[in-house]
Amino acid sequence: MTEDLPDQTEQGKKPRVRADAQRNLDALLLAAKAVFASAGVDAPVREIAERAGVGVGTLYRHFPQRADLIKAVFRRELDACADAATQLAHTNTPGDALAAWAQRFVDFISAKRGLADALHSGDPAYEALPAYFDARLRPALTELLSAAVAAGDIRAGTDPDELLRAIARLSAPGPDGDTALGRRMVGLLIDGLRYGANAGADKS
Amino acid sequence: MTEDLPDQTEQGKKPRVRADAQRNLDALLLAAKAVFASAGVDAPVREIAERAGVGVGTLYRHFPQRADLIKAVFRRELDACADAATQLAHTNTPGDALAAWAQRFVDFISAKRGLADALHSGDPAYEALPAYFDARLRPALTELLSAAVAAGDIRAGTDPDELLRAIARLSAPGPDGDTALGRRMVGLLIDGLRYGANAGADKS
DNA sequence: TGACAAACGGAACACCGCTCCGTATTTAAT
DNA sequence: ATTAAATACGGAGCGGTGTTCCGTTTGTCA
Known part of the structure; x- marks a missing residue:
């Protein structure tokens, strides 16, 4: 029941992951960590995306639910x-x-x-x-x-x-x-x- | 610093309070108590207003801040x-x-x-x-x-x-x-x- | 190199708390 | 009882959320 979040922080077994995708994922985790620490877990999603230098669409591509991002961080x-x-x-x-x-x-x-x-x-x-x-x-x-x-x-x-x-x-x-x-x-x-x-x- | 919320639940000393105002205030407190109990204090304001049979404007007239309503309840x-x-x-x-x-x-x-x-x-x-x-x-x-x-x-x-x-x-x-x-x-x-x-x- | 799939970005949507103001209601004076 | 003023009402509207959607860009692989 703990669902599947296999290893989002490192690149998985499949080399099919595009380089920019991996780069943006890391940037998102980094930005989210910083934003959460300063503004709490309720910080606006847009702020995290902006800090990571990506659009909100990209954020939601990697973390469909807001909670997924929090989990990973x-x-x-x-x-x-x-x-x-x-x-x-x-x-x-x-x-x-x-x-x-x-x-x-x-x-x-x-x-x-x-x-x-x-x-x-x-x-x-x-x-x-x-x-x-x-x-x-x-x-x-x-x-x-x-x-x-x-x-x-x-x-x-x-x-x-x-x-x-x-x-x-x-x-x-x-x-x-x-x-x-x-x-x-x-x-x-x-x-x-x-x-x-x-x-x-x-x-x- | 506890501000003034003298006795919102009963009719105050001044008979200047209009009858409908008092009636709506009571309805709001009643509705809020029920909604808070079932949906928590984060329940939407509109829901409380609707349950009380009044508009949101009326709600905010009586309780300028959301916290004021919670206080009273x-x-x-x-x-x-x-x-x-x-x-x-x-x-x-x-x-x-x-x-x-x-x-x-x-x-x-x-x-x-x-x-x-x-x-x-x-x-x-x-x-x-x-x-x-x-x-x-x-x-x-x-x-x-x-x-x-x-x-x-x-x-x-x-x-x-x-x-x-x-x-x-x-x-x-x-x-x-x-x-x-x-x-x-x-x-x-x-x-x-x-x-x-x-x-x-x-x-x- | 070219073509295709995958990822990107941000406009758009639904919903939130809260404000504003034209309208309806109550009250008080005549 | 009538009328005028004061007061309260209601909901459209504003700025801000989280989330979705899709035209555009970019990386990858033959």
Whole structure:
């Protein structure tokens, strides 16, 4: 159900792709990344096309749905964030690794203004997006989580998916782009996991 | 800075208000409430006007800004939620009262699909809305919070405003209208406050 | 080199929030 | 009851979206 977006960022197996098409596709991804970061995911399509030096028709040729463009832009950064989890696991105690990655995730979301809102905002075009996010990030968080539980750093019985969503929501920066609030609240959430870690782990 | 919307729902002190104007205002509030509940706060203005049996001009006469209509619709429910805080404080221990009210707040937000997103979504038209929410809800939460701190149920040093925002974000129901997730995550957040309650209450 | 398929670009369409102003309705004075 | 003024109404219209369509241009391959 995650649909097909095989590898739009690199040239696929078929050499049939015309050179200008590939060039424009890259330009679009680059422009979209910049525009999204500055104006949010709701930025006008025309602005992205203009910045990429192409017409809107070209944009829609490559990304039939607006959400397709957003998907493509965030895939790579998503991967980077997921990879950070395994790295943090190597350089921290389980509990701290979890806390550190949560903070890292705040940064990731904060840089994508408006994305979190779009994700949970009813628009069916965006519905596939959180699923992909989860699919990519769940393994990373699951590992951190189970390791921390095994070490007795946090309580057991927390669904990684749910925790992921919760962190994502708390991470959204305020209108002034403030990330400190998100950091504090996510920290608080993680502390919630630490509350009664070893004591009542078996019960509830 | 909360502007003037003295009592748009009832007929004001001045009998100068024309009968048809009052009638249309009521119809608009009624229609808006229904449309917001079913289609979210981003529902088209024309749809609300049509359902109320008036023209869009009439709608904008009564509510110059789209946000004004939203404000008017949610004011009363806001008050009810704020009042619940003081009531819960009478029938629970401080810590439990806080937790219970947080859950009650989840219900409140869940019933207003899309509102939380709009609140934190950059649109300057909605910027006044969270301020009003805070102004109404902060006293309630502050009381619950300080009482719980005084009783040693939770840690000290948490800003009511920030906690309020965090709860609001976690409360947003999923695309399927599921509120259980929000409940769990808010509960987790409150447990975060309980983590190390008495131990380091004096420091930081 | 030439011809064809593929991609391009932007005008055009449908829909949005919001404004403006001629028309209809209510109110108040006579 | 009549009439005049004030007030509210309604919807056409404006500027801005996302998206589609198609004549034109460009790359590719024989």
